[in-house]
Amino acid sequence: MALALQQLINGLTLGAVYGLIAIGYTMVYGIIGMINFAHGDIYMVSAFISVTAFTLLAALGVSSVPLALVTVLLVSVLFTSVYGWAVERTAYRPLRGSTRLAPLISAIGMSIFLQNMVQLTQGARVKPIPPVLVGGFDLLTVDGFTVHLAYSQLLIVVVTVFLMAAFTYLLSQTSFGRQQRACEQDRLMTSLLGINVDRTISLTFMLGAMLAAVAGVLVTVYYGVVDFYIGFVVGIKAFTAAVLGGIGSFPGAMLGGVLIGLIEAFWSAYLAPEYKDVATFAILILVLMFRPSGLLGRPEVEKV
Amino acid sequence: MMLELSAVHAHYGHIHALHGVDLAVQVGEVVTLIGANGAGKSTLMMSLFGQPRASMGRIIFDGEDITALPAHEISRRGIALVPEGRRIFPRMTVMENLQMGAALADPTNFDVDLKRMCALFPILDERQGQRAGTLSGGEQQMLAIARALMSRPKLLLLDEPSLGLAPLYIKKIFQTIRTLNRDHGMTVLLVEQNAHHALRVAHRGYVLQHGRIVLSGSGRELLASPEVRAAYLEGGAGKGD
Numbered sequence: 001m002a003l004a005l006q007q008l009i010n011g012l013t014l015g016a017v018y019g020l021i022a023i024g025y026t027m028v029y030g031i032i033g034m035i036n037f038a039h040g041d042i043y044m045v046s047a048f049i050s051v052t053a054f055t056l057l058a059a060l061g062v063s064s065v066p067l068a069l070v071t072v073l074l075v076s077v078l079f080t081s082v083y084g085w086a087v088e089r090t091a092y093r094p095l096r097g098s099t100r101l102a103p104l105i106s107a108i109g110m111s112i113f114l115q116n117m118v119q120l121t122q123g124a125r126v127k128p129i130p131p132v133l134v135g136g137f138d139l140l141t142v143d144g145f146t147v148h149l150a151y152s153q154l155l156i157v158v159v160t161v162f163l164m165a166a167f168t169y170l171l172s173q174t175s176f177g178r179q180q181r182a183c184e185q186d187r188l189m190t191s192l193l194g195i196n197v198d199r200t201i202s203l204t205f206m207l208g209a210m211l212a213a214v215a216g217v218l219v220t221v222y223y224g225v226v227d228f229y230i231g232f233v234v235g236i237k238a239f240t241a242a243v244l245g246g247i248g249s250f251p252g253a254m255l256g257g258v259l260i261g262l263i264e265a266f267w268s269a270y271l272a273p274e275y276k277d278v279a280t281f282a283i284l285i286l287v288l289m290f291r292p293s294g295l296l297g298r299p300e301v302e303k304v
Numbered sequence: 305m306m307l308e309l310s311a312v313h314a315h316y317g318h319i320h321a322l323h324g325v326d327l328a329v330q331v332g333e334v335v336t337l338i339g340a341n342g343a344g345k346s347t348l349m350m351s352l353f354g355q356p357r358a359s360m361g362r363i364i365f366d367g368e369d370i371t372a373l374p375a376h377e378i379s380r381r382g383i384a385l386v387p388e389g390r391r392i393f394p395r396m397t398v399m400e401n402l403q404m405g406a407a408l409a410d411p412t413n414f415d416v417d418l419k420r421m422c423a424l425f426p427i428l429d430e431r432q433g434q435r436a437g438t439l440s441g442g443e444q445q446m447l448a449i450a451r452a453l454m455s456r457p458k459l460l461l462l463d464e465p466s467l468g469l470a471p472l473y474i475k476k477i478f479q480t481i482r483t484l485n486r487d488h489g490m491t492v493l494l495v496e497q498n499a500h501h502a503l504r505v506a507h508r509g510y511v512l513q514h515g516r517i518v519l520s521g522s523g524r525e526l527l528a529s530p531e532v533r534a535a536y537l538e539g540g541a542g543k544g545d
């Protein structure tokens with residue numbers, strides 16, 4: 001019972017991170033119908049930016065945790081959204097209007113490029129950061145097992161819930177959100193209404209990258225280490241989350257993230273931890289086979 | 305002159321859809337473009353927005369050469385289109401569709417314009433919160449027209465607004481075009497299969513055949529012309545080619 005509660009906490013933490021990243025996949029898919037396979041690496045880049053920023057701040061003697069966190073978040077979001085913008089601009093926009101496969105291949109190329117760039121500049125070894133947010137609450141003890149809620153876990157869940165609410169508002173209530181949804185439904189018509197579709201697509205990439213940046217910072221704080229390969233692993237899991245929730249669906253991405261996080265946590269605790277990644281991939285295959293539109297997605301065929 | 309096309313050609317890959325079209329619309333006019341299926345009417349409308357872009361020739365709007373501008377820039381100059389097949393945003397509400405139409409308009413006009421549209425098409429007022437994809441075809445057509453008008457365009461382009469509508473709706477839509485032109489001075493370029501209605505409401509008309517203008521004149525002249533009568537009025541639409 002106590003173990004289950006602990007895994008619930010861990011699973012929700014992980015799920016929040018997957019969900020944040022999954023939104024980037026889903027929003028980009030919604031607007032241009034492609035899977036941005038470089039998105040996981042954008043998240044990895046953000047983790048490295050935050051490692052550098054945390055290390056710099058520690059060297060400068062900044063000891064206030066909230067100050068350090070906010071600074072790193074801002075720096076990371078700023079740089080990462082520029083990365084997101086540049087990836088779209090250089091690798092995808094020139095291919096718009098060509099075959100569906102071309103941007104996909106370009107995306108894989110971009111992913112390899114980003115991994116190698118980070119590997120070259122940062123080294124292939126695992127990078128640690130000075131501990132930022134240590135400690136937590138001991139919730140209860142049953143039979144010698146203590147359920148622990150780390151401050152960093154609380155931070156992840158609170159920040160994620162806040163961002164979800166903010167993005168839901170942005171997409172459903174603001175004029176930018178309306179334009180974004182209009183582009184998803186009919187790009188040509190949207191441009192005939194005077195909206196700069198290329199700009200809307202750029203902004204979508206930047207917003208997705210911003211959420212991945214936040215995820216990168218949070219994970220760095222949570223685990224305290226990063227390496228250049230996390231983009232691939234976490235990226236595939238977040239992608240699975242997006243597909244499970246229904247690619248193109250914003251609430252679906254979040255739901256898928258939480259489910260994947262929970263499945264991973266419980267699988268590790270009760271079944272074979274060494275197979276936890278296999279569990280995720282099995283889900284991906286099963287969803288693609290039996291319910292490609294996901295839990296909350298729209299079926300492809302639609303009466304217009 | 306509000307709009308002037310000179311020697312405009314347009315292609316879809318190897319298909320040569322417009323062969324040197326000359327066409328002009330004066331301020332305050334209703335001009336109609338008639339022609340059989342596949343004549344190139346929709347292509348002409350879309351080529352104003354560079355979709356497809358004119359491969360030769362020039363398009364002047366309001367004194368400015370817009371031939372090479374991106375679509376959104378052209379629309380911002382004051383041209384609004386009610387496209388073939390309506391193309392409303394089906395997963396948005398009626399209200400959101402209207403807001404999209406006003407995306408680049410002065411926001412202080414929004415409430416006044418919304419009231420005007422609701423007076424013009426009362427059904428839209430009743431259905432503000434309904435998903436546009438669930439409206440009937442005629443209601444969607446009204447929404448497409450209202451969406452175009454929300455931007456207060458200088459030039460309104462209508463591509464077959466009466467297509468697939470019941471006679472009652474058709475009457476209403478032509479009435480609306482007349483009212484907009486007479487009472488609001490709106491300049492209109494109208495593509496129609498329904499040549500009879502179109503020529504009656506229009507000041508002038510053009511006949512397009514295989515991507516070429518083959519006839520032009522006042523609405524009255526064209527209505528009386530034997531070629532037009534034979535091809536577009538008596539035998540119904542679609543036999544001209």
Ligand SMILES: Nc1ncnc2c1ncn2[C@@H]1O[C@H](COP(=O)(O)OP(=O)(O)OP(=O)(O)O)[C@@H](O)[C@H]1O
Nearest residue numbers: 316319321339340341342343344345346347348388
């Ligand atoms: N996207 C496209 N790709 C290739 N060919 C096209 C495309 N759109 C139109 N055409 C071709 O260009 C020609 C003109 O088509 P267009 O749609 O302009 O005709 P139209 O006069 O509007 O006909 P209708 O009255 O049926 O709407 C046709 O031969 C059509 O097959």
Ligand SMILES: [Mg+2]
Nearest residue numbers: 345346347388
């Ligand atoms: Mg047409």
